[in-house]
Amino acid sequence: MARRFYRQCVKCGKIHDVNKHIRNCDCSPEGLLPFYYPEVNWDNYPDPRYGDSVWRFHEILPLFNMENAIELGIKKFPLIRCQIIAEEFGLSEVYVKLDSMQPTETFKDREAFMTLSRLKEMGYKELVGASTGDSGISHCRGAAISKMVLHMFVPNNARQRWEELYSRMIASDGSYDYSFVQIHYSGTTFDEAIANAYAFANKMGLPLEYWFYNQMRIEGMKTLCLEVLEDLGRIPDWYVQGLGSGTGIFSFWKGCMEVFNKSPNLGGIQPAGCAPMVLASRGLVEGTVGKRVVSNLDTYVIGIGIPKIFESYPHLCRIGVKFEDVFEGGKKTELKEFPRLLELFHADGIPRGKAGLESLAALAGVEKLAKKGMIRPDQTVVIGCTGRLRLDVPELQAEMEG
Numbered sequence: 001m002a003r004r005f006y007r008q009c010v011k012c013g014k015i016h017d018v019n020k021h022i023r024n025c026d027c028s029p030e031g032l033l034p035f036y037y038p039e040v041n042w043d044n045y046p047d048p049r050y051g052d053s054v055w056r057f058h059e060i061l062p063l064f065n066m067e068n069a070i071e072l073g074i075k076k077f078p079l080i081r082c083q084i085i086a087e088e089f090g091l092s093e094v095y096v097k098l099d100s101m102q103p104t105e106t107f108k109d110r111e112a113f114m115t116l117s118r119l120k121e122m123g124y125k126e127l128v129g130a131s132t133g134d135s136g137i138s139h140c141r142g143a144a145i146s147k148m149v150l151h152m153f154v155p156n157n158a159r160q161r162w163e164e165l166y167s168r169m170i171a172s173d174g175s176y177d178y179s180f181v182q183i184h185y186s187g188t189t190f191d192e193a194i195a196n197a198y199a200f201a202n203k204m205g206l207p208l209e210y211w212f213y214n215q216m217r218i219e220g221m222k223t224l225c226l227e228v229l230e231d232l233g234r235i236p237d238w239y240v241q242g243l244g245s246g247t248g249i250f251s252f253w254k255g256c257m258e259v260f261n262k263s264p265n266l267g268g269i270q271p272a273g274c275a276p277m278v279l280a281s282r283g284l285v286e287g288t289v290g291k292r293v294v295s296n297l298d299t300y301v302i303g304i305g306i307p308k309i310f311e312s313y314p315h316l317c318r319i320g321v322k323f324e325d326v327f328e329g330g331k332k333t334e335l336k337e338f339p340r341l342l343e344l345f346h347a348d349g350i351p352r353g354k355a356g357l358e359s360l361a362a363l364a365g366v367e368k369l370a371k372k373g374m375i376r377p378d379q380t381v382v383i384g385c386t387g388r389l390r391l392d393v394p395e396l397q398a399e400m401e402g
């Protein structure tokens with residue numbers, strides 16, 4: 001029997017045609033359109049015919065026909081129990097979900113397999129994306145594997161970093177046909193690149209894929225949560241992650257709700273040198289969603305150091321995310337804290353170079369939440385380790401090379 005799913009607006013309740021590529025409901029910019037699964041066959045979940053593939057969770061993924069399932073080689077790495085970190089922070093059970101071992105070394109591969117599969121099923125052979133790094137790299141590899149044409153818009157202020165990441169990926173994984181990928185260096189800032197990508201997609205009649213409102217991303221990212229639930233057999237008391245647009249945290253919540261109908265506590269961590277969502281949650285900035293609210297970036301954690309409040313913010317509030325900042329004092333504090341946090345990860349078996357700065361922020365966030373008594377000693381904590389270390393901070397060279 002074919003699976004069924006639909007998309008319904010969280011604001012007005014309207015159900016939309018699931019075969020149209022729509023970012024949000026016409027009722028409101030906040031009209032998020034999540035996927036819902038009304039008739040899940042839990043006896044078939046996870047489906048053993050798919051082995052370790054993320055497709056074993058297909059009962060709660062948005063694909064009608066498994067012939068359209070694209071396989072990007074995403075692997076499951078079991079939760080790592082961190083005894084030393086737990087002891088250091090006065091907690092009993094701390095785990096790391098290590099997703100920096102994925103093909104492009106970040107959890108963004110999980111977004112790409114789902115987005116590409118669903119767009120293929122909807123009849124698209126070509127799509128448009130916009131990115132400055134990890135997510136775009138994952139989608140480019142996915143396009144090369146699935147032989148879908150991808151127009152990737154990259155702003156010129158990220159060109160050097162992009163070229164490094166892109167050439168590194170092709171060098172390590174270049175057996176696929178990257179002629180399907182067309183890179184457009186366009187605009188100076190990311191916002192300009194997105195505007196240009198949007199205009200291009202409209203002109204060509206192609207779907208534009210980026211950020212939180214692409215709910216196919218949320219569904220793909222959800223498989224990280226489903227693996228954690230598979231290992232724990234229950235929801236953790238806390239899931240803590242570095243917070244950019246909130247795709248990871250929102251998808252973790254959604255997975256827990258679908259499988260156990262219960263939400264964990266969610267910790268969204270930003271570096272104090274660039275923490276727009278934390279400021280908003282404290283009432284320090286308001287009415288500025290989508291606009292730049294942090295003018296002087298004082299952080300090395302560029303993976304989540306984004307100077308504006310995303311349109312996702314109201315939805316993160318709705319699901320009860322606890323926003324917290326770390327590294328008060330900016331870059332100077334970060335340089336002092338990074339080595340200690342890296343050592344903690346290493347002591348508990350996280351390989352060198354595999355914990356990125358976003359993961360260090362998440363770890364510092366767990367420490368702070370435990371100190372404040374928000375995480376209780378008896379509670380189970382899962383830390384999302386979402387990507388490898390890849391920033392050129394001279395003080396961390398030894399770590400990068402080791």
Ligand SMILES: [Zn+2]
Nearest residue numbers: 009012025027
């Ligand atoms: Zn609506």
